[in-house]
Amino acid sequence: MMYGFTWDTATPLTYAWSILPIILIGLTVTLKAAAAGFAIALVLGLVFAMLRRSRWRSVSWTTACVVEFLRDTPLLVQLFFLYYVLPEYGLTLPAFLTGALALGLQYSAYTSEVYRGGIEAVPRGQWEAATALNMTRMQTYRDIVVPQIAPRILPAMGNYMVAMIKETPVLSVITVLDMMALANMIGERTFEYLVPLTMVGLIFLILTLICSAGLHRLQKVLPKAGIPLR
């Protein structure tokens, strides 16, 4: 994907300017992977949290084991497992999907704990009122529980989102051409790693700062809109 690109290594600045377009292509991949991974983590985390509260022991116990396993094994191992082992059993996913799935799976274990804490903080009376109104458990989660915990768990979810964005370079080991992978390739061609890696670092710093500022802003805006965070 780097054919047709030329770089000018005369000075660090011209070098940086000439490789910026490639790095930005990598950035879009990084952002897509993080977005897809986080979407998976948000949905799956809630599913895990709900299953863990199931009335059937076998369901809650199995879920607890799965969550614990996902939490306590390294992302890199999970990534290699999904990428190299699953195809042996006939399930071959593109590198990008595999990466997003691995990120989503690992972080769903974290988000499920955040959901669980939030759900446990919902007073018993809310569940009882929903039961008295003959709502199903699904309706209770959707209309009563999740809307109440959403503003409260927002800060914790935001922190995991930032953490996940910072972990996306791991996907380069399974040939996802994210920012890190491209910077590395440029380095291999030019034998000049300092500038591309510095650029990647700076872009991650900017991304993280933007996310933190956005979260900070949400935490100020939501209480003003009448939605309490605690």
Added chain:
Amino acid sequence: MTDNAPAPLIQFAGVTKRFGALTVLDDFNFEVAPGEKVTLIGPSGSGKSTVLRILMTLEPFQEGRLTLAGLSYQEPGGTGPFKASERHLREIRSHVGMVFQSFNLFPHMSVMRNVAEAPVRVLGLSRDEAQARAVDLLAMVGLADKKDHFPSQLSGGQQQRVAIARALAMRPRVLLFDEPTSALDPQLVGEVLAVIGDLAHEHDLTMLLVTHEMRFAREVSDRVCFFDKGRICEQGSPEAIFTAPSHPRTREFLASVLR
């Protein structure tokens, strides 16, 4: 109850409920006729609230038999703590509503949505139908002008009146009141009792009320049941219980609360 009384709507037959080693209801027998207004009084821990919570399927029980409108609470071969399927429990719940001591309104919903949400989600009413029903009920409890407020913007008495409207919006045959005024400041008790008192004139509505408001119990009830140690120790008309209690425990209790 006389011989030509209608078949009971609610029937507890030998129900025993334990929390661990503690027996809350002990071989409990109790019947309620359709449309009857029954007040449950007694010392705390005597099992009054547990009767309501079992009827609302918030608590399972271990032994005995309970039926409501011909539906048995426990299904033959039923599993889980309730020994019944969720589907069966939901059929039972469709006949019962409950008003809680701590109101339990949904804090993230406006008063209007608190009342209209379940009729839409559970009964399948259209938004317009449910809101029309909610407007009528809120007018009935005197809160038509508060429909766009949030629960946190209302006084305790107003919140409890919304909770009553919310329960009524589901059109239950049986309405359970679990100490509806116990969490209220004294000056707010009257407005809630006034609403409950109005409901007591509804012929079709069966009411079970756990309360410490003895004067109110005397005014609205068809029957008063005095609970002690997980059983009904004495029951009868309000006049009989309040003016001529026969059991020493009843006399003792009434002397302590009517002082």
